[in-house]
Amino acid sequence: MEPSLLHRAIATARATAAELGLAADESVVVHDSDRVVLRLLPCDTLVRVARAADLADSAFEVEVARRVAGAGGPVARLDPRVEPRVHARDGFVLSFWTYHPPAGPAITPAAYADALGRQHAALRRTDLTAPHVTERIARALREVTDPERSPDLPAADRELLRRTLRDLGGAIGADRSRDQLLHGEPHQGNLLRTAQGPLFVDLPTCCRGPVEFDLAHAPEEVARHYPGADLELVDRCRAVDWAMFAAWRWRDEDRMPDRERWRAEGLDLVRASLARL
Numbered sequence: 718m719e720p721s722l723l724h725r726a727i728a729t730a731r732a733t734a735a736e737l738g739l740a741a742d743e744s745v746v747v748h749d750s751d752r753v754v755l756r757l758l759p760c761d762t763l764v765r766v767a768r769a770a771d772l773a774d775s776a777f778e779v780e781v782a783r784r785v786a787g788a789g790g791p792v793a794r795l796d797p798r799v800e801p802r803v804h805a806r807d808g809f810v811l812s813f814w815t816y817h818p819p820a821g822p823a824i825t826p827a828a829y830a831d832a833l834g835r836q837h838a839a840l841r842r843t844d845l846t847a848p849h850v851t852e853r854i855a856r857a858l859r860e861v862t863d864p865e866r867s868p869d870l871p872a873a874d875r876e877l878l879r880r881t882l883r884d885l886g887g888a889i890g891a892d893r894s895r896d897q898l899l900h901g902e903p904h905q906g907n908l909l910r911t912a913q914g915p916l917f918v919d920l921p922t923c924c925r926g927p928v929e930f931d932l933a934h935a936p937e938e939v940a941r942h943y944p945g946a947d948l949e950l951v952d953r954c955r956a957v958d959w960a961m962f963a964a965w966r967w968r969d970e971d972r973m974p975d976r977e978r979w980r981a982e983g984l985d986l987v988r989a990s991l992a993r994l
Contacts (some may be wrong), residue, residue: 718749718750718751718752718972719972720752720968721748723746723753723887725807725809725870726753726755726766726807726809726843727744727753727755729765729806729807729809730744730755730757730764730806730809730811731744731757731808731908732804733764733804733815734757734760734762734764734813736797737798737804737813738798738812739757739760739762739798739799740758740759741757741758741760741762742758742759743757743758743759744756744758745758745861745867745981746758747763747957747975749855750972750973750974751767751768751771751973752765752767752768752771753768754766755935756816758790758910760798761816762796762798762799762813762814762815763796763813763814763815763816764811764812764813764814765778765811765812765814766809766810766811767809767810767811768782768808768809768810768817769805769808769810769893770776771810772803772805772810773935775803775810775811775812775921776802776803776810776923776939777921778812778849778919778920778921778923779801779802779803780845780921781797781843781845781920781921782794782795782814782920783795783801784843784844784845785836785839785920787833787840788834788839788840788842788843789842790836790839790840790843790880790915790917791832791836791839791914791915791916791917792836792839792914792916792918792920793814793815793817793909793917793918793932794814794815795812795813795814795815796814796815796971797940798813799813800939805855806930809853814918817909817911817912817916818835818909818911818912819909819911820910820912821912821914822910823910823912823913824910824915824965825944826936826938826939827942828914828915828939829885829908829915829935829939829942830935830943831942832908832914832915832916832917832944833900833903833928833931833932833935833939833943834943834944836903836917837897837898837899837928837931840897840898840899840900840923841897842954843898845898845923847898847924847925848924848925849890849893849896849924849925849926849958850889850899850901850924850925850926851881851886851887851891851926852887852888852931853901853924854882854886854957854982856891857878857960857964858882858886858964859888859921859966860964860965860967860968861875861878861879861882861964861967862879865969865970866968866969867972868962869969869970869971869980870967874984875965876965877984877987877988878923878960878967878987880986881956881957881960881987882957882960882961882964882976885953885956885957885960885961886957886960887925888940888953889917889926889930889950889953889954889957890926892956895923895927895928896925896926896927897926897928898923898924898925898928899923899924899925899928899929899930899931900917900922900923900931901920901921901922901923901924901930901931902919902934902937903917903931903934903935905935905936906919906961907919909953910922910984922946926949927947927954927963928943928946928956929946929947929950929951929953929954930958932946932951933954933955933957934952934958939956939965944978945950952993953994955992955993956991956993956994957988957989959986960987962979962983962986963983963984963986964985966979966980966983967980
């Protein structure tokens with residue numbers, strides 16, 4: 718978030734926590750992008766703060782967390798001291814989560830695959846309506862095919878992203894016989910190392926599709942430990958994943974920190990992924 722907006726978000730989080738009976742004399746920024754994640758002390762709660770326009774995504778994330786936790790999935794829990802819902806205040810929406818300090822051994826590829834397998838099993842037991850991955854791919858495709866949405870994207874790179882999203886993305890959605898609920902973006906930044914074992918966070922990306930779409934977000938070695946994974950499909954999904962990532966970075970309205978570096982790196986990762994196919 719921009720510094721002025723971040724300052725307001727922190728003040729709003731502390732004020733909301735105080736209203737809920739949580740002592741919040743200090744705040745630590747854990748993550749800052751389009752949303753901000755704060756650790757409040759001494760109550761030791763984690764708060765995810767987004768703009769009011771993101772109310773639907775925030776509410777969906779809370780519902781996913783509540784249901785998947787109920788199904789026994791390895792996800793971070795909502796703070797039990799706070800009603801499990803989104804709180805709206807001063808142009809922001811906030812959700813309160815249990816803070817899990819880093820603990821335990823490093824997450825090996827085998828442990829990563831095991832956690833993701835247990836997450837997928839819990840999602841199969843979860844009754845939840847979610848978009849198909851092809852809907853996310855279609856949104857990214859609209860960003861790169863409309864120069865008004867992505868005016869800085871060079872023509873050759875625009876064509877690269879367009880072809881990747883259209884052709885490989887279409888192939889992913891062609892066979893839906895193995896589709897199920899997915900995390901959507903279970904990359905390393907969304908897997909916590911905790912005393913309770915690996916726990917997934919950042920759940921508003923929950924969608925439907927093949928498990929290989931999730932595996933494409935994990936380190937390459939993880940898929941080899943996941944029973945029954947189609948490694949060729951994982952590679953195709955990885956190219957689409959990086960194409961979507963690049964598409965978001967080239968949006969005129971994107972506000973990700975260090976965007977210029979990620980724009981270039983995203984395109985490089987698309988090319989590298991395609992070279993593997």
